Amino acid sequence: MQKEQGFKALPLRVSSASTANHYVYVKQHSIRNFDETKPPDRTLFVLNVPPYATEDSLKHSFSPAGKVEAVILQNNNESPNDGFKRAYVVFDKRESLLKALKLESLNPLSSDSAPLKAGIEKWTEEYNASICSPKDLQNKINRFMASYDKRENQKKTNKTETTDDEGWTLVTKRGRNPGVARKESVGEKLNEKLKKGSKKKELKNFYTFQIRESKMKNIVELRKNFEEAKKKVSLMKQARKFRPY
Template sequence: MSSHDKPLKIGLTNWIEEYNNSICNSDELLNRIQTFITSYEQVEKDEEKQSKEEVTDEEGWTLVTRGGRRPGLSRKERLEAKLNEKTAKSSKKKELKNFYTFQIRESQMKHIATLRKNFEEAKKKVNLMKQSRRFKPC
């Protein structure tokens, strides 16, 4: 089967040649990548132009696209912070603070204790005010 004009390569020599042929040159690979990227960018630009233009079908109806008159909010840092704050507030509202009965009792006891403490402080202030008043006849 093998001849001098076309020698038949088998075994290890065949595998080595196949491997060496499978590896491409770095310059050739770079050129292929560059052409692919430029063609992809061109396709992206074309699609963007088509999406910006009003699209009409065969019957003359204008198709409604996602953009609309006001396509949406720009994501700036201030707006991002406000949105994060809002989501944190809403998640706080959804959180169950006093789920069990003993938690409800404890929270009520703490509330009553703080009210009593504030009442005592107010009484002390009133007593100090009364003591500081002096009758000064002219």
């Protein structure tokens, strides 16, 4: 098998009936920073993984080397749009990794126990899986509406104002600030404030003729002030005249 930049090329077929080989490139995984999910002494780094490959199918392909603990699939950083991926195949033992590096061939991706679906069959299945069934949709709607009704009822409860027998609104202790204690001294202070406020709110010039009379008085007062201002201006002008003798 060919080797390039430390990688070894291995043929990979889709199924046992397929005659076309797709090549993947493998080598032992090595990293600068340790990652517990990809231990270097048990992880095989695989490039050029076809887009239709799955974790289960790769486990089956590399099973001749030993038990595969996990497969981590990722998109290629260099060419993320071509669909091909890279994989980290983690074996349960170091010996299995060493054996995988010596493999000359791999199991097909598809097997009788775990058949691999590709092409139209795969796309059809993915499309059908993306459509929510009527039952699941109804369950989602029911959960949403139950949550919505609960929030609305809570809002109504928080805004509810209780009233006494005479129709007066009772102040409750809901909200951020607690209510004022109903003491006799507090009641007297409130009554005094209400009396003072009522005096300030006494209506003035309630009738139309009172408003008209008030306007006339204001006009007369303005005219009087205007005439007095004219006299003052005239006296000031006379005082400014130049008198040499």
